[in-house]
Amino acid sequence: MPLDNYNNLGSLVEPERVHKACYADEQIFEKELENIFYKSWIYIGHESQVPNPGDYWTTWVGRERMIICRDEDGKVHVLYNRCPHRGTLICNNLHGNAPKAFRCPYHAWQFNMDGSLRNVPMKQGYEGIVDLTDPQLQMKRAERQETYRGFVFASLSSEGPSLDEWLGKGARAAFDDICNRSPEGECEIVMNCFRIIQHSNWKIFLENQLDAVHPSITHHSTGDAAAQEQKIYKQKTGEDPPMGYQFLADFTLPYEKWDSLDTIGHPYGHTVLAGYMGLRPKDPITVSHEEALTKAYGAERMNAILSTNVHHVLVYPCLSVQPPLQQLRAVRPLAANKTLTEIWHFRLKGAPEGIYERSLAYYYHVNSPSTMVNADDLNNFRACQDGLSLDGGGDWVSFHRNYGQDPVENGITTSVTGMSEQPMRNMFSSWKEYMSV
Amino acid sequence: MSNRTGLVTSADMQREVEQLLYHQAEVLDERRWEEWLNLFTEDGVYWMPASADQQTGEGQPNIFYEDHYLMDMRIRRVEHPYAHSQAAGHRTSHVVSNVMIKNEDQASHELVVTSRFHMVEYRLDDLRHFGGKYTHTLIKLDDTYKIKLQRVDLTNVEGPFDFVMQVWL
Numbered sequence: 001m002p003l004d005n006y007n008n009l010g011s012l013v014e015p016e017r018v019h020k021a022c023y024a025d026e027q028i029f030e031k032e033l034e035n036i037f038y039k040s041w042i043y044i045g046h047e048s049q050v051p052n053p054g055d056y057w058t059t060w061v062g063r064e065r066m067i068i069c070r071d072e073d074g075k076v077h078v079l080y081n082r083c084p085h086r087g088t089l090i091c092n093n094l095h096g097n098a099p100k101a102f103r104c105p106y107h108a109w110q111f112n113m114d115g116s117l118r119n120v121p122m123k124q125g126y127e128g129i130v131d132l133t134d135p136q137l138q139m140k141r142a143e144r145q146e147t148y149r150g151f152v153f154a155s156l157s158s159e160g161p162s163l164d165e166w167l168g169k170g171a172r173a174a175f176d177d178i179c180n181r182s183p184e185g186e187c188e189i190v191m192n193c194f195r196i197i198q199h200s201n202w203k204i205f206l207e208n209q210l211d212a213v214h215p216s217i218t219h220h221s222t223g224d225a226a227a228q229e230q231k232i233y234k235q236k237t238g239e240d241p242p243m244g245y246q247f248l249a250d251f252t253l254p255y256e257k258w259d260s261l262d263t264i265g266h267p268y269g270h271t272v273l274a275g276y277m278g279l280r281p282k283d284p285i286t287v288s289h290e291e292a293l294t295k296a297y298g299a300e301r302m303n304a305i306l307s308t309n310v311h312h313v314l315v316y317p318c319l320s321v322q323p324p325l326q327q328l329r330a331v332r333p334l335a336a337n338k339t340l341t342e343i344w345h346f347r348l349k350g351a352p353e354g355i356y357e358r359s360l361a362y363y364y365h366v367n368s369p370s371t372m373v374n375a376d377d378l379n380n381f382r383a384c385q386d387g388l389s390l391d392g393g394g395d396w397v398s399f400h401r402n403y404g405q406d407p408v409e410n411g412i413t414t415s416v417t418g419m420s421e422q423p424m425r426n427m428f429s430s431w432k433e434y435m436s437v
Numbered sequence: 438m439s440n441r442t443g444l445v446t447s448a449d450m451q452r453e454v455e456q457l458l459y460h461q462a463e464v465l466d467e468r469r470w471e472e473w474l475n476l477f478t479e480d481g482v483y484w485m486p487a488s489a490d491q492q493t494g495e496g497q498p499n500i501f502y503e504d505h506y507l508m509d510m511r512i513r514r515v516e517h518p519y520a521h522s523q524a525a526g527h528r529t530s531h532v533v534s535n536v537m538i539k540n541e542d543q544a545s546h547e548l549v550v551t552s553r554f555h556m557v558e559y560r561l562d563d564l565r566h567f568g569g570k571y572t573h574t575l576i577k578l579d580d581t582y583k584i585k586l587q588r589v590d591l592t593n594v595e596g597p598f599d600f601v602m603q604v605w606l
């Protein structure tokens with residue numbers, strides 16, 4: 001079907017099915033950038049990513065290239081990575097330290113970390129023509145910048161809800177749950193970013209994160225292999241295998257288990273999957289974590305913190321967070337069929353080393369460039385995108401599973417079963433709101 | 438010993454080491470996994486750091502960091518009938534060169550050998566290129582060299598990676 005409905009996006013999204021153009025059409029992708037990625041809040045990075053003055057990392061908001069950096073007074077800034085002179089990219093490396101100032105490689109204009117112009121060679125050429133403090137000669141700052149518990153967001157729109165309001169209770173929980181697990185109430189980023197390109201639309205990834213039907217099918221081979229290896233390990237060494245094997249073996253949990261999970265849909269498309277991993281066994285690591293938290297907060301609060309049971313929080317449209325394992329994947333849409341993911345993990349300040357090792361094991365097995373888990377997801381995403389890009393063979397994507405059964409209360413949607421396609425419906429209802437403006 | 442030139446060792450030793458590296462490339466390209474695994478000592482490790490300046494794989498992020506068990510699991514996984522992402526025709530071709538013996542420890546019979554590799558991979562009508570440096574720590578057991586540690590420094594270690602890597606490079 002040729003797309004003549006571009007100006008009538010409503011007709012592309014029905015409550016229980018959406019048109020394939022939402023994933024494959026470049027014009028719709030452009031409108032997504034404009035209406036979603038340049039309007040909402042986008043995760044830029046964590047404050048601990050730029051610990052020293054002059055430190056910077058570069059990243060993306062839609063197709064805009066951005067810098068997060070720290071100035072000499074310790075303030076963190078988010079800037080457009082663009083020289084006001086002739087438009088050159090200022091930071092051409094992924095990350096680094098700019099001692100004292102950013103220096104444009106073309107004509108050496110220098111900028112402070114807040115974007116203000118610090119120096120220009122041969123200034124006399126501008127005398128009486130333009131004032132060097134003129135904002136048009138500064139590196140532009142993100143229209144808005146706000147931080148929640150160390151997680152820095154930017155919005156390229158000067159209007160809209162505050163970060164706090166936009167995150168709401170549902171998405172704030174992702175960051176609260178990470179930080180609260182630290183006896184100091186803070187986390188610290190591990191300075192390593194795995195960057196993986198998905199050959200698929202950004203929404204396919206987000207939908208997959210809350211798709212409880214797929215794990216035991218998509219990841220069957222890896223789950224099987226891990227369970228086999230656990231036995232071999234035990235037989236040969238007489239010891240319990242490292243926890244990484246269990247992370248993988250869990251992917252082949254029976255359907256009933258996946259069906260017992262909860263998914264919760266919040267305003268603005270933020271969506272939560274309640275946890276399944278049982279990360280509170282009575283092993284020595286968990287026990288020492290309990291002790292550290294009890295010492296810091298008392299037993300009651302420790303219990304409340306460690307019983308928090310979220311597995312994934314999608315901060316729509318830009319993040320997938322796994323708080324109990326201290327990881328996140330930032331979503332950077334580059335084209336309708338191309339998405340960059342930036343994958344990070346965190347240390348909990350003051351928590352036992354074993355808690356970090358758990359996070360690291362998951363980072364390795366599920367999120368590294370050698371992962372035997374996401375390998376199969378990436379293959380599905382690619383195949384999905386390729387299928388959706390075909391002209392024939394049908395026009396619609398089905399989200400019928402448990403449609404009409406989603407309980408709604410105070411704007412919060414829950415699901416009747418873990419396998420319900422309620423999360424996809426929830427995300428698309430926000431998508432439609434963003435896109436209809 | 439000199440880091441710049443490598444050791445001047447006997448031609449036999451150089452040849453023996455080279456043959457091992459060529460053989461390793463061949464079993465990988467021919468997916469002879471059990472033979473691959475048998476090239477390593479019982480406590481052998483395959484390690485691809487996540488950054489060039491990494492001194493150890495312990496306690497920090499890596500791209501690959503696998504002992505005998507994890508390598509065995511990876512073999513089970515790629516050969517599993519439901520490993521759908523691995524089902525499409527998948528072929529690789531490795532070339533190993535610039536083989537230099539950098540250190541020989543007479544007491545422990547260990548060698549440190551560096552080399553360069555280039556690999557092309559075909560899948561889904563597409564070619565991917567990988568290149569980089571191998572650093573093998575070899576030990577002579579029962580008259581044959583075995584791999585105690587294989588460090589793989591990928592040239593494009595920062596990525597971004599298209600898809601991910603499923604078998605060893």
Ligand code: FES
Pocket residue numbers: 083084085086087088104105106107108109
């Ligand atoms: S383009 Fe940046 S100084 Fe000229």
Ligand SMILES: [Fe+2]
Pocket residue numbers: 208214215218219373377
């Ligand atoms: Fe998956």
